[in-house]
Amino acid sequence: MDDKKIRNMEEFAAVSGISRPTLSKFFNDPSSVRASTRQRIEAALDRYDYRPNLYAINQNRRLTKNIGIIVPYLADPFFAEIARNIEEHILSTGYRPVLLGSHGSPDQEIENLENLRLLKPAGVLLAPLGRASDQARIAAFCEEVPTVLFDANVGSAGLAFVGSNNDQSIDLIVDYLCRTGEPPAFFEMKEPSNPNAYKRRHAYLAAMERLNHTPHLIQAAGEGWEFEEIGFREGTRVVRDRNLPTDTILCSNDRLAIGFLSAAYEAGIRVGLGTDCTMRVAGHDDHPFSRYTCPTLTTVSQDYEAIARKSAETLMNLIEAEKPADSREETLFDGRLVMRGSA
Amino acid sequence: MDDKKIRNMEEFAAVSGISRPTLSKFFNDPSSVRASTRQRIEAALDRYDYRPNLYAINQNRRLTKNIGIIVPYLADPFFAEIARNIEEHILSTGYRPVLLGSHGSPDQEIENLENLRLLKPAGVLLAPLGRASDQARIAAFCEEVPTVLFDANVGSAGLAFVGSNNDQSIDLIVDYLCRTGEPPAFFEMKEPSNPNAYKRRHAYLAAMERLNHTPHLIQAAGEGWEFEEIGFREGTRVVRDRNLPTDTILCSNDRLAIGFLSAAYEAGIRVGLGTDCTMRVAGHDDHPFSRYTCPTLTTVSQDYEAIARKSAETLMNLIEAEKPADSREETLFDGRLVMRGSA
DNA sequence: CCTCAAACTTTACGCGCGTAAAAAATAAAT
DNA sequence: ATTTATTTTTTACGCGCGTAAAGTTTGAGG
Numbered sequence: 001m002d003d004k005k006i007r008n009m010e011e012f013a014a015v016s017g018i019s020r021p022t023l024s025k026f027f028n029d030p031s032s033v034r035a036s037t038r039q040r041i042e043a044a045l046d047r048y049d050y051r052p053n054l055y056a057i058n059q060n061r062r063l064t065k066n067i068g069i070i071v072p073y074l075a076d077p078f079f080a081e082i083a084r085n086i087e088e089h090i091l092s093t094g095y096r097p098v099l100l101g102s103h104g105s106p107d108q109e110i111e112n113l114e115n116l117r118l119l120k121p122a123g124v125l126l127a128p129l130g131r132a133s134d135q136a137r138i139a140a141f142c143e144e145v146p147t148v149l150f151d152a153n154v155g156s157a158g159l160a161f162v163g164s165n166n167d168q169s170i171d172l173i174v175d176y177l178c179r180t181g182e183p184p185a186f187f188e189m190k191e192p193s194n195p196n197a198y199k200r201r202h203a204y205l206a207a208m209e210r211l212n213h214t215p216h217l218i219q220a221a222g223e224g225w226e227f228e229e230i231g232f233r234e235g236t237r238v239v240r241d242r243n244l245p246t247d248t249i250l251c252s253n254d255r256l257a258i259g260f261l262s263a264a265y266e267a268g269i270r271v272g273l274g275t276d277c278t279m280r281v282a283g284h285d286d287h288p289f290s291r292y293t294c295p296t297l298t299t300v301s302q303d304y305e306a307i308a309r310k311s312a313e314t315l316m317n318l319i320e321a322e323k324p325a326d327s328r329e330e331t332l333f334d335g336r337l338v339m340r341g342s343a
Numbered sequence: 344m345d346d347k348k349i350r351n352m353e354e355f356a357a358v359s360g361i362s363r364p365t366l367s368k369f370f371n372d373p374s375s376v377r378a379s380t381r382q383r384i385e386a387a388l389d390r391y392d393y394r395p396n397l398y399a400i401n402q403n404r405r406l407t408k409n410i411g412i413i414v415p416y417l418a419d420p421f422f423a424e425i426a427r428n429i430e431e432h433i434l435s436t437g438y439r440p441v442l443l444g445s446h447g448s449p450d451q452e453i454e455n456l457e458n459l460r461l462l463k464p465a466g467v468l469l470a471p472l473g474r475a476s477d478q479a480r481i482a483a484f485c486e487e488v489p490t491v492l493f494d495a496n497v498g499s500a501g502l503a504f505v506g507s508n509n510d511q512s513i514d515l516i517v518d519y520l521c522r523t524g525e526p527p528a529f530f531e532m533k534e535p536s537n538p539n540a541y542k543r544r545h546a547y548l549a550a551m552e553r554l555n556h557t558p559h560l561i562q563a564a565g566e567g568w569e570f571e572e573i574g575f576r577e578g579t580r581v582v583r584d585r586n587l588p589t590d591t592i593l594c595s596n597d598r599l600a601i602g603f604l605s606a607a608y609e610a611g612i613r614v615g616l617g618t619d620c621t622m623r624v625a626g627h628d629d630h631p632f633s634r635y636t637c638p639t640l641t642t643v644s645q646d647y648e649a650i651a652r653k654s655a656e657t658l659m660n661l662i663e664a665e666k667p668a669d670s671r672e673e674t675l676f677d678g679r680l681v682m683r684g685s686a
Numbered sequence: 687c688c689t690c691a692a693a694c695t696t697t698a699c700g701c702g703c704g705t706a707a708a709a710a711a712t713a714a715a716t
Numbered sequence: 717a718t719t720t721a722t723t724t725t726t727t728a729c730g731c732g733c734g735t736a737a738a739g740t741t742t743g744a745g746g
Contacts, residue, residue: 008732019695024734034693034742054461055402056732060701074442075423075631084418084446096458099417099442103427115439118397228635258635265637266684288418292571292601294608294637341609351702362725367704377712377723399702403731687746694741701734710725716718 006050016044068116068124074101077288085308104225123315127151130195150311160329162311169300169335170203185216188252231259239267248280254290257283280343295341303333349393359387411459411467417444420631428651447568466658470494473538493654503672505654512643512678513546528559531595574602582610591623597633600626623686638684646676
């Protein structure tokens, strides 16, 4: 490695013996130059460490190779995990992922979109906050930048949507719970931040009706994204009052369930399937921590990997197709029952 | 809001009646122009929505207003939370945070550094993987870019270090445990990824010696960042073998403790302080999930907010001082005992 | 060896903004 | 009103690269 410093492509052209326009082609797409030329460039490239100036590259491009990824809450391992998967897919296609978290705040979400706009991204993968989102501004953004929504819909904004089939997954777990014990009550937030929560509530109601059982909603007060806290607080109340018509609780998501299980434990209630247990609890999502709850949490998995892959692929296709997309594609993945100790 | 689209600063100069160089000054620092001028610009700014092209701005600057933030593992709520705090501090100083996670991989960590280098950041806040890190390349990077390390040190790379006082915090919890029951054994990974783990091990050994107790290390096999999994696996083994010289386990970090507690629960061991309990477990970090374990986890808190604030402030000072920094500052924050149910 | 398309080189311009220098305008102070 | 310091305008160049156009070289196929 020569340590002579290369300042720009011109200088690199000089030392490598390749003309600047050809180098430019190479850096945009190494396979666009003849194999022998490519080898010469790559040989020079590991003698002198030169990389084109990112800002100069992107200044002229109308679109960059950036792909924005926005999730509502990075401290939630669920989203962190999905984001990680998406990042990998993006990287494998030669694009550059730019990950932003909205910290549960609609303002931050809009701020993130504004910042992304400055990056002139080729496309954006957006998991919106949901009900709290500024729908109009998100829709406006989607008009400007090719955007695929995932996890949650915002009206019909975006070129496509990828998410979970809440009807199917809730059906699955309600069926299971009814088959193996008392029909479940549904534990959720009264005013959930996430639109999936509404879908799950309706799916629960429909499933219970289908099975000829009386549905029962337990709705926790509270706002924001501290779901465990809310689950714990309301769980404590529910357990104290003991006026449930059933011993089985289906939580709208695993994070609520984590809080609920903690509350039950603190109250001395044994949760699970054993003979000494007086309650069953199930969740939804197969959150990374759900296998370490006490007892381990029975839940319905969301197919992280599939959602991540499909979202990324859909966006890449839309970007590379370049045509205005004939229709808005919605893809829903089925959940899978994950049987553990809690129900 | 006029909807006439402004393409560049020239056009905005035309419609606002302000010359382009003055506008340029304004966008770099609004307080650098006369108040009356500033008002005229801001008035124009909300009639026409124009924002300078990010790439053109940064092309000429030797340094940008970007601040890189790298953490070893974004799916760990501990790091997600610290990163969030840092982001806020950065934003409040008018810089732009760029958050990257290394996914527990040394290659990804280097990749992140390389990518950051292209962004010509004014500075970088780096929480390195630790032992797995490529020390030489990190040191080289720190030579080029003003970098403050936090959470973990890598040799003496970087202009400053901000972290926790492991000696103090381990002392604190060992003292507490000894005072209230049997002296603890120390549960850790045999070959931990994190250098803090070594500090904690030594702090444990020293504390036990100081109190005239025989130390006892329980070292779990396993690599990577799936700490809960490792804690669960080894916890299951420990509980099964039942050849511990003590009923008290101090875990090197909360994530190990979360796995351990789960294992104890599965094995039917009651953990905590009650008369029916046969084991005590404590952790370290005050991980966001540690208040929802069963029982809730007694631990030592790391001062997230202080570490985040101090790291960000230190870096900003170094950037704005512009002088080559006379000495490498190390700041360690004390831990605070968080008494919950498990010990 | 010749032909010809593909790949490369040469030349030149433009992107949007930073920024320097000199001239002009403004505001503050005498 | 005049001087003076400050701010703004005018003018002009440069950053590093994308990219178009025209000319030249390369190498595969006949």
